[in-house]
Amino acid sequence: MPEGPSVKRFQLLCTPFVGKAVNKVGGSTRQVDPGDLKMLTLWDAQVHGKNLFLAFGAPGDNSKSTSPEASEHGSTSQGKMASERSSFLPRQEGNESDGCDPQRCLQEEHEGDLPSLMDDVAGRPWEWLRFHFGLYGSIRASEFARAKNANKRGDWKDPIPRLVLYFDDGGFLVFYNCRIHRCSSPTAEPATDILSPEFDRERALDALCKATPVCHTLLDQSYFSGLGNRIKNEALYLAKIHPLSLGSLLTPSDLRSLLDHALQFSLEWLHSKLRGQRLRLQIYMKEKCPEGHEAKKGAFGPLDGLKRLTWWCPQCQPQVLPEDTGMPPVQCS
Ligand SMILES: [Zn+2]
Structure with a gap:
């Protein structure tokens, strides 16, 4: 879609x-x-x-x-x-x-x-x-x-x-x-629209830092309206974050980086479309990451929701597990 x-x-x-x-x-x-x-x-x-x-x-x-x-x-x-x-x-x-x-x-x-x-x-x-x-x-x-x-x-x-x-x-x-x-009227919630200048970053970060795999949260249209599977895959790769990492185990700077990459990638995609250019993808539907590592593929989604094919590089995007952090989870505000 x-x-x-x-x-x-x-x-x-x-x-x-x-x-x-x-x-x-x-x-x-x-x-x-x-x-x-x-x-x-x-x-x-x-x-x-x-x-x-x-x-x-x-x-x-x-x-x-x-x-x-x-x-x-x-x-x-x-x-x-x-x-x-x-x-x-x-x-x-x-x-x-x-x-x-x-x-x-x-x-x-x-x-x-x-x-x-x-x-x-x-x-x-x-x-x-x-x-x-x-x-x-x-x-x-x-x-x-x-x-x-x-x-x-x-x-x-x-x-x-x-x-x-x-x-x-x-x-x-x-x-x-x-x-x-x-x-009777358009649905207008610019605070959740990833391409709107009024997009609410703080609200998005609050959503990302939950104890939920970040790849599920990114596709939640109530926080990231317009963000789809391709943007999800690319943003996770660019931020070097494993799709199944729980947001609560990531550092605030990791979460900000993920959000920045998702927004930046969406804008670049739009601009390349307007110029009639093809978008250069790093990981989506690729067999190898740009570093030459073997990419992996899996269908991920919430238990009661749609599972979407997800590509990631196990080397560039290592999964953060609770024992790796050695620190209490990020406090969601
Ligand atoms: Zn890699």
């Missing part, structure tokens, strides 16, 4: 279409009716963690629409995901769009000049779609993905888009292998 830097790049592919009207739709999705988007205008594109959010509203003078900064850096609003909404059709009088919903009122108070859900000219709130991408999920701008291999029967079948949005300027956006859901 695409990690934070990939989804950020998807957002940047969408932003040139902000302010443009959808004049034709296509795609195989049954999770939303693409026809509902026809004649609406794309008003915003935000990314939070591994999710992309697109806002649609009535066409018109959107003088209160999102600023370029807001689109570039993602939302700064504090909205939480609300329940799935019924449809894009106009709502009846007296429903929650009248401003009685306390969560919306609260959100408007905090958002200041940021676009409100109530701001489009037709008086209807923007409608948001949340895109969550599968393993080979992607977005293309004004081009379709082509088959890279023949299937088992020898056919060269191009991937089938889940959604295609054609805009009035002739360009189009194509969405592949993603789940699409309606929502």
Whole structure:
């Protein structure tokens, strides 16, 4: 599944279409009716963690629409995901769009000049779609993905888009292998978003120093939104930390180093994507580490959670065991 830097790049592919009207739709999705988007205008594109959010509203003078900064850096609003909404059709009088919903009122108070859900000219709130991408999920701008291999029967079948949005300027956006859901506002928790300038380091360090294997904590999206398996593997290697080391047995400087490497690697990955360059990986899916040592591979995850393939070098990343430290575990604050 695409990690934070990939989804950020998807957002940047969408932003040139902000302010443009959808004049034709296509795609195989049954999770939303693409026809509902026809004649609406794309008003915003935000990314939070591994999710992309697109806002649609009535066409018109959107003088209160999102600023370029807001689109570039993602939302700064504090909205939480609300329940799935019924449809894009106009709502009846007296429903929650009248401003009685306390969560919306609260959100408007905090958002200041940021676009409100109530701001489009037709008086209807923007409608948001949340895109969550599968393993080979992607977005293309004004081009379709082509088959890279023949299937088992020898056919060269191009991937089938889940959604295609054609805009009035002739360009189009194509969405592949993603789940699409309606929502009333984007989930915005910049404090946990690894690519946000507002990422809360102290909160992340508190999570890392628990008596839990650090490779499990790093994938916990409630602390490290956008951090996926590749970033986990690379950050652990760069910090020279064994994936199964308990956070409580690592020194504060080890934990800070792990966090720094995770954030730095995520940013570098994003920048290399924006330049169209391939990312140089040290350990992920490698047989040897850059020092030439044999790498090991195992599936690690919480007892009740998903196990993810993990690569590490036993020599560069020795496991810290309780008897090695000779000191009491780090005190989590
Ligand atoms: Zn090594």
